[in-house]
Amino acid sequence: MNIVKRLRTFLTLCLVLGVMIWLGHGMETKAAIVSTGHQKYSYTEYRKDLQQLQKKYPEYCQVNVIGKSADDRNLYEVILGNAQAKKHLVVIANLHGREYMTTQLCMSQIEYYLKKYNKKINGTKVSKVLNEVAIHYVPSSNPDGTAISQFGFGAIRNKSLRAALRKMPGSTTRWKANARGVDLNRNWAVAFRRGGTRGYAGFHGNKAASEPEVKALVKMVNRIEKRGKIVGVVSYHSTGSILYGRCASNATSKVEQITTRMYKTAQSLTGYRLMPTESISSAAGCSREYFLYERDIPCITLEIGRGACPLSIREFPSIWKKNKDVVIREAMLFD
Numbered sequence: 047m048n049i050v051k052r053l054r055t056f057l058t059l060c061l062v063l064g065v066m067i068w069l070g071h072g073m074e075t076k077a078a079i080v081s082t083g084h085q086k087y088s089y090t091e092y093r094k095d096l097q098q099l100q101k102k103y104p105e106y107c108q109v110n111v112i113g114k115s116a117d118d119r120n121l122y123e124v125i126l127g128n129a130q131a132k133k134h135l136v137v138i139a140n141l142h143g144r145e146y147m148t149t150q151l152c153m154s155q156i157e158y159y160l161k162k163y164n165k166k167i168n169g170t171k172v173s174k175v176l177n178e179v180a181i182h183y184v185p186s187s188n189p190d191g192t193a194i195s196q197f198g199f200g201a202i203r204n205k206s207l208r209a210a211l212r213k214m215p216g217s218t219t220r221w222k223a224n225a226r227g228v229d230l231n232r233n234w235a236v237a238f239r240r241g242g243t244r245g246y247a248g249f250h251g252n253k254a255a256s257e258p259e260v261k262a263l264v265k266m267v268n269r270i271e272k273r274g275k276i277v278g279v280v281s282y283h284s285t286g287s288i289l290y291g292r293c294a295s296n297a298t299s300k301v302e303q304i305t306t307r308m309y310k311t312a313q314s315l316t317g318y319r320l321m322p323t324e325s326i327s328s329a330a331g332c333s334r335e336y337f338l339y340e341r342d343i344p345c346i347t348l349e350i351g352r353g354a355c356p357l358s359i360r361e362f363p364s365i366w367k368k369n370k371d372v373v374i375r376e377a378m379l380f381d
C-alpha cells in the first residue's frame with residue numbers, strides 16, 4: 047500500500063469514528079428515561095423509570111419503599127444526594143389521584159438534577175447543594191387513586207376494595223381519593239374533623255391518619271427527623287397555577303419567615319399567584335397545615351397547570367419550563 051492509500055484509509059477511519067462519536071453524543075443527550083410525551087404516566091412506567099434511574103446514577107440516588115397503598119402498590123421515596131446530611135428537604139406529590147402529572151413532573155426533576163449532578167444550576171454546583179441538603183421525593187403518594195383516574199375501577203386488584211368502590215359516587219377519571227374513597231389531603235392529624243362521604247373527593251376518613259398512605263408519609267418524616275432536620279416541605283398539586291405560602295397566626299415566626307422565603311423563590315420562578323391565608327379550621331386535615339402547625343416545618347404548596355384535572359399532556363412543556371429548577375432552588379436556600 048502506498049503512502050497516499052494509507053493516508054486515505056486513515057482519514058476515512060477518522061471520519062467514521064468522528065461520526066460515531068457525534069451520533070453517540072446526540073443519543074446520550076436525547077435518551078431521557080422519564081417520558082413526558084404521553085398522557086397516562088402509569089404506575090408500571092413509574093416503577094420501571096425508578097429502577098433505571100437508580101441503575102444509571104447509583105451513587106447519587108437511593109430508592110426506598112416507605113409503605114404500601116391500600117391496593118398493595120409500593121410507596122416510594124427517592125433520596126437525591128447525601129442521605130446522611132444534616133438537612134433534608136421533602137417533596138410530596140400526587141396526594142390526589144387525578145393529579146398524576148405531578149408525578150411525571152417530579153420524576154423529570156429527579157432525572158434532570160441527577161444529569162446535572164456535577165454541573166451548575168443558577169451558578170451553584172448541584173453536588174454541593176445535595177451534599178448539604180438531601181432531597182427526599184415521594185413522587186406518587188396515591189398510586190391507587192392514579193390507577194383509578196387513568197384506567198377505572200378495573201385497575202384495583204383487591205376484590206373487596208373494587209366492589210366497595212363501585213358503590214361510591216363520582217367519576218373515575220376525576221378521582222382524587224385513594225382506593226378506600228378517602229381524600230388523602232383531608233386525613234392528616236391537624237384540626238381533624240369528620241366530613242364528606244366516601245367517594246371520588248372530599249371524605250376526610252373516620253379518623254386522622256387512618257389511611258396507609260398518610261401513615262407511611264408520617265413514618266418517613268419521623269424517620270428523617272430522628273437523624274437530621276427537615277428544613278422544608280414542597281407539596282405538589284395541580285389546579286389553577288397558584289401557590290400556598292402564607293401562614294396563619296398558629297405558625298411560629300421562624301416557620302413563617304422560612305416559608306415566606308420558600309414561596310418567594312417558587313413565585314419568582316413560576317409566576318403562580320399567591321393565595322390568601324387559610325385558617326386552620328378551613329384547612330382541617332390538610333398536609334400543609336400539618337407540617338406548619340403540628341411539626342413546625344416550613345411548607346409551600348404549588349398547584350401546577352391551568353385546565354381541569356387530569357391535566358392534558360399538552361400543558362407539560364409550559365409546566366416544565368416554570369418548575370424545572372423549583373426544587374433545587376428551594377434546597378439552595380438552606381445549603
Ligand SMILES: [Zn+2]
Nearest residue numbers: 142145283284
Ligand atoms: Zn390536589
